[in-house]
Amino acid sequence: MSKNYLLIYSEQLATEIELLCQNTKAPSNTLFQIRKSSSSIYANIREANYGQSKADMLSKFEISLKECSETEGWLQLLYNTNTIDEKTFKMHRNLCGRIRRMLISSCKTLKESIK
Numbered sequence: 001m002s003k004n005y006l007l008i009y010s011e012q013l014a015t016e017i018e019l020l021c022q023n024t025k026a027p028s029n030t031l032f033q034i035r036k037s038s039s040s041i042y043a044n045i046r047e048a049n050y051g052q053s054k055a056d057m058l059s060k061f062e063i064s065l066k067e068c069s070e071t072e073g074w075l076q077l078l079y080n081t082n083t084i085d086e087k088t089f090k091m092h093r094n095l096c097g098r099i100r101r102m103l104i105s106s107c108k109t110l111k112e113s114i115k
Contacts, residue, residue, distance in 0.1 A: 004049070005102065006045055006099065006102045006103070006106065007042075007045055007046065007049065009095060009098055009099050009102070010041045010042040010045045010064070010099055011042050012095065013038055013041060013042070013071070013092070013095050013096065013099060014038045014039045014041065014042040016092060016095070017034055017035060017038035017039075017071070017092065018035060018038075018039070020084070020088070020092070021034065021035050024078070024083060024084065025083070026078060026081070026083045030074060030077060030078065030083075033070075033074055034071060034074035034075070034078070037067045037068075037070040037071040037074060038067070038071045040063070040064070040067040041064045041067045041068050041071065041099060044060045044061070044063045044064040044067065045060070045061070045064050047060050048060035048061050048064070054110055054113060054114050055114060057110060058107060058110040058111065058114065061103050061106050061107050061110065062107060064099075064103055065100060065103045065104065065107065068096050068099050068100045068103060069100070071096055072093055072096045072097075072100075075089055075092050075093050075096070076089075076093075
């Protein structure tokens with residue numbers, strides 16, 4: 001059985017963001033929002049693996065894609081406000097980018113198979 005890298009990377013991102021939030025001093029709303037968006041990526045990808053249909057799976061992936069963009073936005077805000085350093089920002093942003101590209105590809109494939 002092949003590894004589900006989308007699930008692996010999304011779990012890694014959610015875990016790393018949670019640990020980052022536990023060790024970062026930032027406004028509580030910002031930390032709440034980035035925790036919420038990053039964990040939503042992971043949760044929706046897990047749900048998609050047990051989708052009731054291809055359309056349901058596509059919907060979960062599209063939600064994950066939006067949450068991925070939101071997470072990148074919160075990371076940018078944390079970096080812009082000097083809450084996280086450049087290395088931390090780039091590491092997490094790059095992981096988000098990897099997940100986003102995989103989701104875009106998965107959504108494209110699913111849309112073609114639904115037609």
